Amino acid sequence: MFTIITGAQFGDEGKGKIVDLMSEDYDVVVRFQGGDNAGHTVKVGTDVYKLHLIPSGFLLDSRVLIGPGTVLNPEVLAQEMDMLAQGGIVLTPEKLGVDAKTSIIMPYHVELDGLRESKRTEKIGTTKRGIGFAYIDKVARDEVRMADLVDPERLRLRLLELAPSKEAAIKELEGDPSIVTRKDLMDKYLELGRRLAPYVTDVSYEVNKAIEDGKNVLAEGAQGTHLDVIHGTQKFVTSSSTVAGSACANLGVGPTKVDEVLGIVKAYITRVGEGPLPTELTDETGRQIQQVGKEFGTTTGRERRCGWFDLPLLRKAIYLNGYTSLALTKLDVLSGLDEVRVCVSYELDSLIVDYPPEGTAELSRCRPVYENLPGWESDLTGVKSFGDLPEAAQNYVLYLERKMGVPITYISVGPGREQTFRK
Ligand code: GDP
Ligand code: IMO
Ligand code: MG
Secondary structure (H helix, E strand, O other): OEEEEEEOOOOOOOHHHHHHHHHHHOOEEEEOOEOOOOOEEEEEOOEEEEEOOOOOOOOOOOEEEEOOOEEEOHHHHHHHHHHHHHOOOOOOOOOEEEEOOOEEOOHHHHHHHHHHHHHOOOOOOOOOOOHHHHHHHHHOOOOOEHHHHOOHHHHHHHHHHHHHHHHHHHHHOOOOHHHHOOHHHHHHHHHHHHHHHHHEEOHHHHHHHHHHOOOOEEEEOOOOHHHOOOOOOOOOOOOOOOOOHHHHHHHOOOHHHOOEEEEEEEOOEEEOOOOOOOOEOOOHHHHHHHHHOOOEOOOOOOEOEEEOEEHHHHHHHHHHHOOOEEEEEOHHHHOOOOEEEEEEEEEEOOEEEOOOOOOHHHHHHOEEEEEEEEOOOOOOOOOOOHHHOOHHHHHHHHHHHHHHOOOEEEEEOOOEOOOEEEO
């Protein structure tokens, strides 16, 4: 069984939580794109894990893999491994593997990301983790790969070859080029390479073999559909392909192997960073959702902008991913509102459209058209089944399901693993 999970909105839908929960039934959990711009939270009992790179299936028995389509900051990976080890979770090479072809995020990528963002008149609001610049180098074939990192001689030669162009790029943005060749940095990367060498593997082979052997593989997406570098709200997007098909291309698994595509969707919408968000709420309701939902970025701590559920964007996400089912998260956050609103279409230059326009500028001009549903008062965080939800909350879920035309199979009413039930 091969299942792909992606975020159906702008990221932070609760992918980490659902992956942790589902990993019980999966032998392998694999990240296929993005890097430590992701922040995935797993909460079990009183333990909360906020991870950027290690797949969210690390707690149970699954093997966790980082695929070649990701961009990996080895320092962040080492920190995460140390943090888990302090809590008694030691990730051995039997548990964790990183593909030899994975692109390495170097300090100059992080530097360039920060410098570039500071020079932009219209900012993207990146996480400043060097993601875009690492992907530029991957496509330009100027990257340092995991296989180079773990081989001191290859790493030295590769950096020698790349240094002049990296120094020039940093100089052009008025930064300090010495970051490229500083000896302490080189020593640090050599040390990281030594440490991570036992983890190097062929992820594509492992995933295909697991599927062939009848095992279950779960591909964990990062970011969200509308941050996709091709189909998202350019230029306010990340630098990787975040939609489900990307799992096949990035892992080297044929599309004929996919059994399920699960979309994770919040009961409202959030966005961190710049870019259009047609249903954005800048009023007291928006603040209430933000506070109750603790909508602050896992990676940067920034406030997440909040808005009502946006059906046109979901329709597009359903097309782009081919979802076979959906998990609806954070339903509990909407408790206490007199009414909940759902954007069913947009008004765009005096036309009504029920699908997002392809251009970002046009999407920015869209005004939401709402249908209002009755809200509910009671706290949902202890609810254990669909039938125990207040009638208005049930109706909200059924309404969304009907409008989206894709079954909602999981409902989440709190951050904890146990605060989830099947519909
Ligand atoms: P991800 O990037 O998609 O993995 O999502 P994040 O972990 O960045 O953000 C989701 C946040 O909401 C995390 O703090 C989760 O612990 C939390 N969360 C997940 N599901 C629920 C839910 O159903 N209700 C509430 N209140 N919080 C949730
Ligand atoms: P998870 O996996 C939400 C956003 C950034 C910025 C844009 C580009 O936790 O859902 P980047 O650093 O990738 O070049 O920034 O993308 N962004 C995310 N927003 N969740 C994420 O990941 C994100 N990863 C990147 O805020 O707007
Ligand atoms: Mg997140």
